[in-house]
Amino acid sequence: MNTIALLPHSKHILPKGRLKLVISRVCDIRMVTEAMTNKRPFALGMIEPNQAPETISHIPAIATTVSIIDFNTQDNGLLEIIVEGIDTISVSILTMAYDNLLTATYEPCAQWTPININHDSQPLADKLKHLFESTPEITNIYQQTSYDDATWVCQRWLEVLPIDIKYKQSLIHHPTANMTISFLLQLLQNHHLINH
Known part of the structure; x- marks a missing residue:
């Protein structure tokens, strides 16, 4: 135990x-x-x-x-x-x-493994980089970033997005970041929660 x-x-x-x-x-x-x-x-x-x-x-x-x-x-x-x-x-x-x-x-728990950013998931990395660069209090605490890893990018989005905890928990419960990638891309497409 x-x-x-x-x-x-x-x-x-x-x-x-x-x-x-x-x-x-x-x-x-x-x-x-x-x-x-x-x-x-x-x-x-x-x-x-x-x-x-x-x-x-x-x-x-x-x-x-x-x-x-x-x-x-x-x-x-x-x-x-x-x-x-x-x-x-x-x-x-x-x-x-x-x-x-x-x-x-x-x-x-089983931990998410890295997933290379591809053409489809690149917007998630680009938007996150823009968000971090425009928020000095976030930028200042990261010595290194991994914008080429979709898993890392998804985890950072789940930390900062104001979505209901039960949805965050549901996504984290999946064995890989793939479901979160799809979820975030849909959000991006809808322009509801991700700023430009």
């Missing part, structure tokens, strides 16, 4: 993604401190933007293990960290400690 500390968050991350987080709750600071001290990952679980972490009794099944790659203490005493996604996991049970820190019992 695998267990890992879990942070429910409205910002989402998938393998090879990077994310800046501000940690304010005492239990989450404890989790981050222990993760850095012991050089071990924790997990980030998906919640809706209007959900308070204190009210979480269950989260969508698929979460992502992350490692801390940078940290900084802000003037107000809050902790700012940059995390990088490692693997997706399937959470089965959540338990809550005395200070509200969540621990997840989990099983590993």
Whole structure:
């Protein structure tokens, strides 16, 4: 049985993604401190933007293990960290400690393998590159990008798109990124959620 500390968050991350987080709750600071001290990952679980972490009794099944790659203490005493996604996991049970820190019992998920960008999927890479280049707070945390890998591109889109968590979870549940490629290309074609 695998267990890992879990942070429910409205910002989402998938393998090879990077994310800046501000940690304010005492239990989450404890989790981050222990993760850095012991050089071990924790997990980030998906919640809706209007959900308070204190009210979480269950989260969508698929979460992502992350490692801390940078940290900084802000003037107000809050902790700012940059995390990088490692693997997706399937959470089965959540338990809550005395200070509200969540621990997840989990099983590993099958990870998406790289898929070369082709002529059909190239627009997804081009639009993502444009989005990243126009958003310095995203660009600044990526030392390297993989716009030639459709899997990497799809995972970054799933992180930033404001689509319902159940749809994100459904797409992530597929064994490869192919379904997500089709889904995103349809979105692009419809001009509903992807800016030009």
